[in-house]
Amino acid sequence: QSALTQPASVSGSPGQSITISCTGSSSDVGGYNLVSWYQQKPGKAPKLMIFEVTERPSGVSDRFSGSKSGNTASLTISGLQAEDEADYYCSSHVGDSIWVFGGGTKLTVL
C-alpha cells in the first residue's frame, strides 16, 4: 500500500481559510468513506480532527471540516489561528482491515 499523496506544505495568514488535499485511488480514499485527519504538533502524539470523511470528534473546533470528491479527500481550516500551525496527516482504509497514512503536510501560519 502506497502512502496517500499530500502537499508537503501549505501556508496562510490568520483569519484565512486553507485546504489540504489527500489523494489516493479507488482502492482507498475513493472506495471507502473512512478517511480521517490528524494534527500533530512538535514532540506530541497526533490528535484526531476528522473521522469518516466529515465527522468531527467532540471537542474539535468547528473551524475544521472534511470533504471528499472521488479519490481526493480534503481538510479545510477556516479562520486560521496561530495555534493551528502543525503537521496534518490524512488516513484511509485500504481494504482487508488495513489502513494507510498520507505523507503529511506542514501548515505554517504566517
Place this chain on the structure above:
Amino acid sequence: EVQLEQSGAEVKKPGESLKISCRASGYSFSTHWIAWVRQMPGKGLEWMGMIFPGDSDTRYSPPFEGQVAMSAETSTATAHLHFSSLKAADTAMYYCARQGFGGNSIDYWGQGTLITVSS
C-alpha cells in the same frame, strides 16, 4: 477517561530483541482494536498493523508483516510490540493507539516510545 500509557524509551544494539508495551485504561480493552504506528525521525506516520485483544486477531500492513509481532494480554489490559532482531532502521518513535468508532479511526494515542538502535 481513556488513557494509553506506553513503556519508556529504549536504547538497543543491532540484533537484540525488544518488547515495548502499551497499557490501556478507562474503557473495555477487549473490545477495541489497538494499532501501532511508526514515526521515523523527521518523517511521517506509518500504520504498522493492529490487534483485537478480545481474540488476538491481528492485521499487519504488508511492509511490516514478518518484521514485528503484536500481542495483547486482556488480564492486564496491555498490548505489546515485539522486535526479534533490531536493525538501525528500526530507530523511530512508536505509538500505540486505539481504533475507535467501530474500528474506523484512531481516536486515542499513547505518548509514544522512542527506540534507538545503535552499535
